Amino acid sequence: MLEEWIREKSKEGGANSWLRSKPVQYLVLILVCLGLLALIWPTGSEQKLAERPGTGLESLDPTQGSKQISQEVASILAKIEGAGKVDVSITLASSGQKSYATNIRHDARESKESNGQGSKSSLEESNTQDIAVSSGNPLLIEEKTPEILGVLVVADGARWPVLREKIANATATLLNVPAYKVQVMPREGGI
Structure with missing residues (x-):
């Protein structure tokens, strides 16, 4: 049924x-x-990679890094009693470097050809290098800070030797550079 x-x-x-x-x-x-x-379809909340370095290394912009460090140091030095207005100029030898993790694949193919008189062999090798990614961003292994060649500090209160020495020592300590790389000068028309 x-x-x-x-x-x-x-x-x-x-x-x-x-x-x-x-x-x-x-x-x-x-x-x-x-x-x-x-x-x-990609969503708008994902972060885009600014730069995808092919070697796994990315150099920082030397002028931007120098300006940012200078502003931070100047704001801290201005808080020293008697320093007044402070300007800082930093000279960098290198811009610093970021190292990213990479996945390297080695593919080796060997082909042998032989004829009646002898044997002939050839080897082909292929290497592929990809940047390792975690959560959509390249995996950062190491970040080297820029190397500082010298620092010039211009301050209102640098007319007095004791204050000049305090500013120089504070600058050397903040930037982890030897004191001979720091020069402190009084501002024209300062206090």
Whole structure:
């Protein structure tokens, strides 16, 4: 009895006949494509990589690093009693470096050819280097700070030798440089 009912429904087209019509099939195909597109579409909350260095090393901008360090040191030195307004200029020998983790694959293929007189062999090798990524960002292994060649500090209160020495010692301590690389000068028309 069940078999007869199934045969009858399949002859009439039954419940699935609407799925066999071309417009419905096209509509289902379009909906599936839109669903897949929504799954792979990037969202706005992901961070974009500013630069993807090919060697795993990225150099910092020397002028921007120097300016930022100078501003931080000047704001700290200005808090020394009697220093007054302070300007700092830093000369960098290098800009610093960031080292990223890399995945290196070595593929070696060897092919041998021989003829009647002797054997001939050739070796092909292929290396692939990719930057290791963690959470969508390159994996930073090491960051080298810029090397400082010298520091010039111009301060209102640098007219007095005791204060000049305090400013020089504070600058050398902040930047972890020897005192001979720090020069403190009084500001023109200062206190």
